Amino acid sequence: MTFDNIKRNILLISEGVEYEVTALSNIAAYIYENMIDVNWVGFYILRDGKLILGPFQGKVACTEIELGHGVCGRSAKADEPIVVPNVHNYGDYISCDPETMSEIVFPIYKNGKLYGVLDIDSATVDRFHGQNNEGLVEVAYGISMVLDKTKA
Ligand code: SME
Numbered sequence: 590m591t592f593d594n595i596k597r598n599i600l601l602i603s604e605g606v607e608y609e610v611t612a613l614s615n616i617a618a619y620i621y622e623n624m625i626d627v628n629w630v631g632f633y634i635l636r637d638g639k640l641i642l643g644p645f646q647g648k649v650a651c652t653e654i655e656l657g658h659g660v661c662g663r664s665a666k667a668d669e670p671i672v673v674p675n676v677h678n679y680g681d682y683i684s685c686d687p688e689t690m691s692e693i694v695f696p697i698y699k700n701g702k703l704y705g706v707l708d709i710d711s712a713t714v715d716r717f718h719g720q721n722n723e724g725l726v727e728v729a730y731g732i733s734m735v736l737d738k739t740k741a
Contacts, residue, residue, distance in 0.1 A: 590623045592724025596731035598623075603735040609699075612735050614644040620709070620728070621646035628688060628712045632697070633661045634705035640665055643705060650685040659683035661706050664694040668703060670729075672722060674715040686710070693717035695729040699736035707732060 599616050606612040613632050621630040631645020633654055640654040640661055657666040659681060664671045672693045676682045692710040696703055707729055711717070717725070 592728055595620065595623055595724075596728050599728065599731045600734065603739075606735070606739060609736060609739045609741055610644060612739050613732075616732055616735065617644045617646050624709070626711050626713050626716055627709055629686060629708070629710035631708055632705050633665070633708060635665060635703055640705060645708075647710070648686045651683055654683060660692060660694050661708055664696060664706050665703065668696050670695045670722065670726065672717050674718070688712045690714045691716045693722065693725060695725060697729055697736065698733040704733070704736055 599619060602615050602619060603612045617631050621627060624630070629645065629647030629650065631647065631650065632643035633640035634643040639656060642650055642652045654662045656662050660671050660673055660679065663681065670693065673679045673682065674691050676684070676689055676692060689710040690712055691714055692708060695707045697705050697707050709717070
């Protein structure tokens with residue numbers, strides 16, 4: 590499935606959904622089901638100055654991440670995507686699943702303000718590169734469009 594289709598279908602399955610948690614739960618499930626070679630897909634949401642675990646698919650994960658720590662905390666603080674080709678070479682990586690080898694994290698916005706991050710992990714080294722990332726930026730943009738229309 591192309592990222593264009595993933596984005597379009599995320600908008601479709603979120604149509605008329607009233608609450609953020611409902612929309613994000615189905616979005617995490619949809620991405621997890623439709624991306625090849627991923628082992629964790631989920632959201633960390635900015636609340637009380639830290640990131641808290643949001644809707645996800647995959648193994649049990651750490652519940653809170655300080656801003657500026659780990660890949661998620663750094664992506665949120667810098668307000669930019671981070672790609673980690675090999676987590677074993679990333680000094681500040683917070684390991685939740687020993688099988689995870691690479692990951693990509695994107696900031697997500699609601700009404701133009703940072704809402705949290707989308708974290709996608711893979712058991713394959715260097716899973717996220719090149720064109721993948723541009724497509725995923727579009728997916729992240731679609732998620733922000735959904736958040737704009739839903740309430741807490
Ligand atoms: N990898 C993240 C922690 C969350 S888990 O991967 C689900 C990080 O270092 O920010």
